[in-house]
Amino acid sequence: MKELDWSSVAGILFDKDGTLLRYDESWGPVNREAARIAAAGDDDLELRLLQAAGMDPVSGQTRADSLLAAGNAAEIAAGFVAAGSPLDAAELTRLLDALFVRATEWAVPVTNLGTFFTRLKDLGLKLGVASSDNEQSIRQTAIRFGFAEHLDFVAGYDSGHGVKPGPGMLLGFCEAVGLHPSQVAMVGDNNHDMHMGKAAGAGLKIAVLTGTGSRETLAAAADLCLDDITALEALLPLKLEA
Structure with missing residues (x-):
């Protein structure tokens, strides 16, 4: 497993189901x-x-x-x-x-998503959600759990960026927020997410265990496997430069 450089991460693209929500x-x-x-x-x-x-x-x-x-x-x-x-x-x-x-x-959230996204946004991160669900469902989820205002990008399979595991959603996120793929951490619960990250050239591919994947099924494609998204905060820089 490669040494992980969190200092270059300026944006995080999350999968929805199994990542933000318990599958x-x-x-x-x-x-x-x-x-x-x-x-x-x-x-x-x-x-x-x-x-x-x-x-x-x-x-x-x-x-x-x-x-x-x-x-x-x-x-x-x-x-x-x-x-x-x-x-x-x-x-x-x-x-x-x-x-x-x-x-x-x-839907059952992994954590208080409103508070979680507020803290990430306070670090200066660009934030997005890319899901195989439809875009309306993603937006409804973000509204219900209080993090819609913190999202810089939303993409579903019907948003025009292609589908996973193709690179389009992550590249669309980069174009929308002005980042290079190497500055983005892709976070998801299955190999479609990890393969999308690899195809797009994401800086980090982070797997979580709140979905259908396991350490065994995700190990080959992920740079790191965490119990859930809340473990991200301890790994991120305290504050990004403006």
Whole structure:
């Protein structure tokens, strides 16, 4: 593992689900509802769809880097259709996007996100969120948990920057805030986030364990693995130069 240089970090780009929000608590009910919608009243199919997309219907745990863990609404819809959903993929994508916006109601934050983002902003950092969810859902989450005013950039799979693990969201963040990718720390809970960081040339790729990934699944792609985002503060410089 390379020696980490935090002194050059001037911006942090966060994933949302599993990073800012605890994945299983936040998305377990949502994934079940997504499969129920896709199954169109077929209870047996609903269970098969959950399994095919990466969630154990008994334990409620979602497999690291699976479709439900890392996919966007269009990818999940296509996966459900391939696994037997009778719905049209485009219509199912629309239904899932609407569900994921409502999913804010179930969201469980890792910490007090309003306070957390306030402290990071006070250090002089540029802050953004890049998620495989849709942009409206990200913004709803930021409003609900009191950190919208601290965000310099928001990107969902439908924001025009491409999708993970491509580099577009991180490069879009850099363009929006005037930073070089080497000045950005990418923080996420699965390998799509780490691979996006690598593809864009991020200075640091930081994994957290509040999502579907584990130290074992994330070790090869991450520069550092933390229990959760709150551990970041002890690693950052006390104050960035203006």
